Amino acid sequence: MVVRVDLMISxxxxxxxxxxxxxxxxGEDWPRLVGAYAxxxxxxxxxxxxxxxxxxxxxxxxxxxxxxxxxxxxxxxxGMFGLHNFPDDPNWRGWWGDEPPFGCPVFV
Known part of the structure; x- marks a missing residue:
């Protein structure tokens, strides 16, 4: 098994x-942090x-x-999955809705 870790840092x-x-x-600074990637x-x-x-x-x-x-x-x-109050909403599926853009299972 191979584990790959990816963390974007400015x-x-x-x-x-x-x-x-x-x-x-x-967050407010997200476009600046990931502008080139996005x-x-x-x-x-x-x-x-x-x-x-x-x-x-x-x-x-x-x-x-x-x-x-x-x-x-x-x-x-x-924090990436949702604001800290997301557990209060049983229908919350993440910022992306029902189709995660990752093409694989998501674990929070």
């Missing part, structure tokens, strides 16, 4: 953002379900492609 050392709200589920063609296709072919290619897109390869399960913390 050049200035941040792995999370601040001020999560229902309107900004990943702009890739692979991210747009896999996560945003954008089939137009839009998005950047190159090194960032290659990294994005590798992220989705050979993953058997996604294990995430409660």
């Amino acid at each position: 050049l200035d050392g941040f792995a999370t953002t601040t001020d999560q709200t229902p309107e900004t589920p990943f 702009a890739t063609r692979t991210f747009r296709e896999r996560v945003l379900k954008d089939t137009t072919g839009a998005g950047t290619t190159g090194l960032d897109d290659e990294y994005a492609k590798e992220y989705f390869e050979n993953v058997g399960a996604e294990i995430m913390g409660a």
